Amino acid sequence: MFKKIRYVMAIETAKCVGCGACVFACKQENDVPVGFARDWVEQEVHGTYPVLSMENRSQRCQHCDRPPCVYACPTGASHVGPGGITLVDGDLCTGCKACIAACPYDARYVTSRGVVDKCTFCAHRVAQGMEPACVAVCPTSCLHFGDANDPNGEVAGLLATRRHRRQKTHLGTEPQLYWLD
Amino acid sequence: MNELTTTRSNPLIDPHLHIWGHEVALYLFLGGMVAGIMVLTGLYYFIKGIDREAPGFIRNGMLASPILLSLGMLFLFLDLEHKPNVLRFYLTFQVTSPMSWGSWILIVIYPVSIAMIVLANRGRWWVDWMPALSARVVPYWRAIALANVFFGALLGLYTGILLSSFTARPFWNNGVLPPLFLISGISAGAAWMILFHDGRSVREKDELGLIKLGLIVTEIMALVLYISSMLASAANQHEAVFLVLGGPFTAQFWVFVVGIGLLVPPLLQGMELLHKLESRFVMPLLVLVGGLVLRMLVVQAGQMSHVVQLTEVLR
Secondary structure (H helix, E strand, C coil): CCCCCCEEEEEECCCCCCCCHHHHHHHHHHCCCCCCCCEEEEEEEEEECCEEEEEEEEEECCCCCCCHHHHHCCCCCEEECHHHCEEECCCCCCCCCHHHHHCCCCCCEECCCCCEECCCCCHHHHCCCCCCHHHHHCCCCCEEEEECCCCCCHHHHHHHHCCEECCCHHHCCCCCEEEEC | CEEEEECCCCCCCCHHHCCCCHHHHHHHHHHHHHHHHHHHHHHHHHHHCCCCCCCHHHHHHHHCHHHHHHHHHHHHHHHCCCHHHHHHHHCCCCCCCHHHHHHHHHHHHHHHHHHHHHHHCCCCHHHHCCHHHHHHHHHHHHHHHHHHHHHHHHHHHHHHHHHHCCCCCCCCCCCCHHHHHHHHHHHHHHHHHHHCCCCCCHHHHHHHHHHHHHHHHHHHHHHHHHHHHHHCCCHHHHHHHCCCCCCCCHHHHHHHHHHHHHHHHHHHHHHHHCCCCCCCCHHHHHHHHHHHHHHHHHHHHHHHCCCCCHHHHHC
16 A cells, blocks of 8 residues: 655664764754754763763654644644655745744744744755755764655664654654654 | 753753743733723623713723734734744634634724724714714624624633643643633723723722622632642643742742732722722732733743653653
């Protein structure tokens, strides 16, 4: 049976060293201004010395299946694009910031142009068959991007075989960023 | 111990990442007050009819409502980051977006409230100057009065629904917020009208004062429900409510919203109803200050409240 393309990102937290290459690649690819970020790295240290554990998490828009930002947008500027990627149409955006308030992952910001911007999974690259810039540049290959509905794809395989987590799923947003343990 | 380091800028520290400022709070306050004026004026005419001339404070109070609403919409416009696209609000209707509903409600408010103004100000030269308009409006007085109650209530409720629909902000995501905003708005509307009292129509003013007393008591109950429902709720809301119970907004909340806005006015109102005190400006102004600070506080605190990270609980 034919299934719609559903782009997701799976991140191997154990392989991430928190180098921030994904952040710089994104900034360069998408011309993200200083003080803003479409993706970022969180480092969580848990425990008391010498019993410590650490996890690095590359963060970005979760491209939710039930996106609260899209539901909150009064003009239709925030919309779901091909492959389930959540996008913003700058020509429709009024900069009312309802989507920023609605996003539980704080993934959005207002550009100097006055319109809202965020991670697009590098939709312009994906349309040409390339990977998002952050995935392409990751030196430890801990970021994996692809169609979760393609049973022969790498990401579908990882999600089928590896234990994984998603963030704030109790809000019912169905986020499409998976952290592999 | 959990220590979180992030490479991103923080919306709580970096001003360029903040969401809504005082403009939105002022709009919510003015919108709520206009809603209150419309509900009260509509109810007055629906109950008492149009045969008798309404007291001056009702007629003058109503007169200001489109101006107050326009002022509120100006603040909303000032908050927009991409102002050239403002008309995009009116080139679409997004059924899932409370803000889209609100934009269209605001458009309906104008003709409905202006019809009420014409109805309430018959006998004044500028209404009599347009007899055709007056003749068209008067036969539908009952429908106009009801429409003012309905759309006024819708306006007052929607401002709360707009905020309560954001599941990402636990301080807003509460079903009591819309009725709380509606009651607070009607209370502010009554306070606004009392400001226009000219010393005559004492009976009507006392009636409005009694309604106002009831509104304040209802608002206190709604506020208690709002706070207690969050206290009794799961981790998200439970953490959020401490923004006003020991957190950074505690003083504002207890001094301005509860003290000045809700506890002092009923005392003054009670003494006034017993004709032991004449506080023409003080009591209404206190109510208005309380209503404004409530909006400012809710807008700011809501943006500071965050959903608890469930993954941390699992680890």
